[in-house]
Amino acid sequence: MKLNIKELSMHLSKFSNVGTIFKKELRSYFNSAVAYVVIVVFLAIVGWMYTSSMFLINVASLRMMFELVPLVFLFVVPAVTMRLLAEEKKAGTIELLTTKPLHDWEIIAGKFLAAWALIGIALLPTLIYYITIVFLGDIDNGPVIGGYVGLLLMAGVYVAIGLLASSLTENQIVAFIIGLLLMFAFYMMDKVLIFVPDFMTSVVEYLGIDFHFSNIARGVIDSRDIVYFGSMLGFTLYLSVVSLEKRKW
Numbered sequence: 001m002k003l004n005i006k007e008l009s010m011h012l013s014k015f016s017n018v019g020t021i022f023k024k025e026l027r028s029y030f031n032s033a034v035a036y037v038v039i040v041v042f043l044a045i046v047g048w049m050y051t052s053s054m055f056l057i058n059v060a061s062l063r064m065m066f067e068l069v070p071l072v073f074l075f076v077v078p079a080v081t082m083r084l085l086a087e088e089k090k091a092g093t094i095e096l097l098t099t100k101p102l103h104d105w106e107i108i109a110g111k112f113l114a115a116w117a118l119i120g121i122a123l124l125p126t127l128i129y130y131i132t133i134v135f136l137g138d139i140d141n142g143p144v145i146g147g148y149v150g151l152l153l154m155a156g157v158y159v160a161i162g163l164l165a166s167s168l169t170e171n172q173i174v175a176f177i178i179g180l181l182l183m184f185a186f187y188m189m190d191k192v193l194i195f196v197p198d199f200m201t202s203v204v205e206y207l208g209i210d211f212h213f214s215n216i217a218r219g220v221i222d223s224r225d226i227v228y229f230g231s232m233l234g235f236t237l238y239l240s241v242v243s244l245e246k247r248k249w
Helices: 005-031 034-057 063-081 086-091 093-099 104-136 141-167 172-191 198-207 209-217 223-248
Strands: none
Touching: 005 034, 005 104, 034 063, 034 104, 063 104, 063 141, 063 172, 063 209, 086 172, 104 141, 104 223, 141 172, 141 209, 141 223, 172 198, 172 209, 198 209, 209 223
16 A cells, blocks of 8 residues: 555645644643633632532531532633634634635634633643542542543533634624523533423433533543534534635535
8 A cells, every 4th residue: 555645645744734723722721811811800709619518517627619610601601602603704814724724623623622721721720629629538539530631521521612603793792692692502402301391301301512521521432422422523523614614604
């Protein structure tokens, strides 16, 4: 089997394009106040709510934090993603991007990874709570690892949804509202089952993102939950690519 050097170099250049956009977007977050505001606000809200309840329950566990963070994500993630494509469209710079040898999926992938990385960076300081609890008492590491894996997967899906919302409009505020509503809808699906007909209960429950996060946060990683997060990520990013391509129609 002969190695086609030309095809290999083309594939590598595509990953290089994604990496370039990723670095550009991540740098733009930290060159402005966005990253610092997001990280400080996120940590302030989670820290205040978690520490105020930690000593009340008197249990060496991060369970309360893992219940709080998904709620904070509903507001933080749309704030991070609302500008990704909406701002480019409004300023006309999206056309400059597309005149370069870039595919639409490369633009989407680079911007998605940058926003996802920022949320991951915001989560890192919460490890202080884990270290604190280790000193206070024994802790089950399984749910801790599962909780953080679940939060990263949930953040990825939320970022993909926020990116899709940003691709639908030129207005950042509208993108924020659309992203918030879509994320809230998926978050609430497994919590409104009493209003759902019996024959649709299992389907609606499966679509609920918090249902799958809760499973992983217990420390048990089920293939069904991984398939859910992978499918949601792939499908939502695909819709973002289609939405970006519609300007050519």
